[in-house]
Structures are given as C-alpha cells and as structure tokens.
Amino acid sequence: MDTLATELEETADAVEQLLDSLIVLPEGREARVVEAMRYSTFAGGKRLRPFLVIASADLFAVRREQSLRVAAAVEMVHTYSLVHDDLPCMDDDDLRRGKPSAHIQFDEATAVLAGDGLLTQAFEVLADEKTSHHAGIRTELVLSLARAAGSHGMVGGQMMDLLTEHIEVDVGEITRLQQLKTGALIAFACEAGAILGKADDHERHALHAFAHDLGLAFQITDDLLDAEGSAERLGKKVGKDKDRGKATYVSLLGLDGAHQQAKLLAEQAATHLAPFGPRAELLRDLAIFVINRGT
C-alpha cells in the first residue's frame, strides 16, 4: 500500500501541473470566471478519478502524456459537478475541502459560470489532437464522457438526489441514484483507460465491473464518513444527509451493515481485475484504500 500512496501523490501532482497549464487566465475582465475555475480546481482533493484513468491506461501501456490529459478532463468534470452541487439552490454547502465553496469565495453567478466553463473545457481537452493521434479514440472519449456526465448519467443522478430528500427510498433506488450521480463518472475514468489502450471487449467488461463495484464501495464509504466523521477531518459539513432527511446506505443498512457492504464490494471489485494479473495491483490496492480512507 506504500506504493499506492506514492503513486496517488505522484499522479495528483502530475495532473495538477497539467491542469495548471490548461486552465489559462485570459487578459480581459472575464478572467474572473477562470480564476474561479482555478480556485475550485486547485482546492485540493485526492484526485482519485484521475488516478483511475492513469492506472487503467497503464494496464495497456498508454503513453502517460495522453492518459494525463484524459485524467485532467475527468477532474474538470468532477470539479464542475462539485461547484454546481454546492450552490445555494442545490445542496447549499458553504464549505468544500476545508475552504469556502466557489459561490462563497466569488459569488453565485461566477460559480455557475465557472462550472459551465470547466464542463466545456473538459470536452475541449479530450477533442484536442494532443490527447490521441487517433480521432476515433478522441470521439469515443467525448461520447463516453458526455453520456456519463449528462442527464442520463451524473446530471440525472443529482436531479434524483434533490428529489429524494424527505421521502422514503429503498436500497435499489439509492443504488441507481448513486450509479448515476457518482458511479457513471468513476466508470468513465476506468473506461477511458480502456479506450485509450484500445482494449478488447473482455478487458473493457472487466474494468467496467471493477468500476461499478468500486463506485458503490466509494459511495457507501462517503455515507459512513458523513455519518461518523468530523467536519475538521472532512473539510466539509457532516451529518448533513441526516439533517436533510436523506436516505443513505447508512440509514438503510445501519453502520455495521454499511461497513460490511463496502468491504464486500471492494473485495469483489478487486476480483474483477483477475484477467490483468499482477499488472492491476495498484487498482486492487485502490479498492481497499477507498473504503479505508479517513476523508
């Protein structure tokens, strides 16, 4: 697991360096929206999704400068989703990663536009020739990301999340909600490695199954952290799911049940990687890391 910690740190540094060179301040007044994009992008975070892109692409010996670009695009989409989700009309969170949310640090209008700008730039990064010499690979990346992020993916999941406050939902519905809200982008991160690496169907299915279980394990752990964690450690409000009357894996399965389920899913995720043999060690370690993380 030491290797994992080092690799996580190294890929986070590399992706941040690339993001820094991609999100360029213009000279006019509109620089403000790019400042907000940069503020939210560089507010920290473990860069788990970028790591998934890079580790998946490494299975197919994809050139690092290509996988890093896709990793940066995924992080832009993730950051945009946080910026919009934090808005007063959405989850109304003033704090994100221990710092004021974008709409607090700037203002609501700038936060909306910063999210829009990040989402748009993600597609610009993917479509650029630097991401792959094969236009077919670039369009497949754009298509897959758009499907994962759109109204039948992440945007749809956030809509469901807002609509299920204060109403009773069962584990089946929570699972579908989370598959859309967080699972789809995590799945894309793994799928992107396979697309870049021209993986065969068998390999794609394996990575998809891994991502599916990993995403759920991740979400259950998030719910556990919200229920058990401290604001100080998490850098955001805790207990907010309960305050909001939101059904979570913890409210539905109990603390013990949720811990057990996360562990089961993480183990199951790892077994899907069998076809890749020892090459997939880092991704296997990640599945365990995800459920043991403190924040």
Next chain:
Amino acid sequence: MDTLATELEETADAVEQLLDSLIVLPEGREARVVEAMRYSTFAGGKRLRPFLVIASADLFAVRREQSLRVAAAVEMVHTYSLVHDDLPCMDDDDLRRGKPSAHIQFDEATAVLAGDGLLTQAFEVLADEKTSHHAGIRTELVLSLARAAGSHGMVGGQMMDLLTEHIEVDVGEITRLQQLKTGALIAFACEAGAILGKADDHERHALHAFAHDLGLAFQITDDLLDAEGSAERLGKKVGKDKDRGKATYVSLLGLDGAHQQAKLLAEQAATHLAPFGPRAELLRDLAIFVINRGT
C-alpha cells in the same frame, strides 16, 4: 425574402423534430431534468443558429441529416446559455420567449441541471457517428464548439456582461464582450458548415468574416429591440439594459447611430459571401433579415 421565410420555417421544423427525438425522457425520477431541458428547448425561438449551420453546410452540399444534427447541438448550447443566463443570480429574468423561464416553471436547481444537461448532450450529439462518418470531422466540431462556448468564448462573454453593469465601457469593450457572448456561437454555427463540408481555408475565412459581422449586426439589433421594443412583441422584459445601467450599442452610439451601424455590418457581412456566388443567396438574405426582425 419569401424563400428565406419559408426556409427558416422549414429548417426550424426539421431541427425541432430532431431535437424531439434526441432529448429522450428517462423512466426514473430524474426525468424531471429532461422535462426542463425539453421545456426550454421547445419554448420557441427562430432557430437562427441552426439555420446558419444548415445554410452554411448547404454551400458544400453536406447531407442534410448531418447538418441537422450539428444544428441541434448548437441549439442545445444556445438554450443552455439562456436557461443559465435567466437564473436569479445572473440576469434574473422571469420571462423567456413569452413563457415563464425554466427556473420559474420548475425551480432553480432543476434549471441549473437542465442547462448542464443540454450543454453536455450537445457534445454527445457531435461525437456520435451519425453526425459524420469521419471521426476527424467530429473531433473538429467538438473542439470548435468547446472553444466557442467556453471561458474564452460564450461563458467568458457572460462573465464580462455581469461585470460591466453600472460601469463605463467603450464601444471597443462592448464589441469584444458581444463577440464572446453571442458572436462566438454564431461564428461556430457558420464554421460548422465549413467543417462538415471540408471547406478550404479561403472558404472558411469568408464564412468566418460573414459570421463576425452578422453576429455584431444581430447584437446591435438586439440592443435596439430592447430600447425600442415592447414586452408583448419580444416575449421578454424590455428596457432592462437601461434599468441595469448596462452600456449597449444604443447607449454608446444613439438610436440612429446604432441603426446605421447594424445596416452597415449586415451589408458588409453579405459582401464576404462573394466567393460563393448565387449559392449564398439565403445567407445574404439572412443578414438583412437579422437587422429587420421585429423580435
């Protein structure tokens, strides 16, 4: 000009039919966000940008089912920009095309998500094989749209617009603002026809110059309509630029000066189309139509 009116109506019908088949309601609760996407997409509008895509593509005999898809993508981006611009934290407009804005008809959170969903789907539509058999053309479309719509384009223009309320700006800055806010997407609409049609550089430059002047003529006319128009005819609030202390072409050039400038630009736009000869008649007519439109 009768031909133009007919063509405008026919392409509007065709693009609406395609949008209807593209924006599909899912079965789950998240259907609400897609309902809002559809509500705003089908709230009317002249579909000028789709027409520009199709008329430009027609110059190169592009197959209609391809240009229609790009037209639909451009209209999705245009609609998303209206939905977000109307939000209370932005321009705070309750009325759009004579109907309640999305955040009034639904709610703010749904409006933010509907905009996000439309923007994302635009890239999905472009990246799909149905748009062009050539992956290189599809990536070029994605790249160009992302640049036109992002923080160095439309999003940046909206940021500038918000920042220039109640401060003095000159014609140079207003022009740059409008080139970003509305000009970039109009330019993309024309450029897209050239990309689909594999136009040479000479033809691209001609279309770009046309789009540039057309975009400004369009904006000046918008300012004139806001200063002179009635809410009933426009289907939205009027005089709002003045109320907001916003510099416009009218406040900077006066009513007569603005009318003159719009006419000059429309004529200049038409002359850029000379290389295309009589094939570009519809686009030339459009430039005149744009400055004479009542709404």
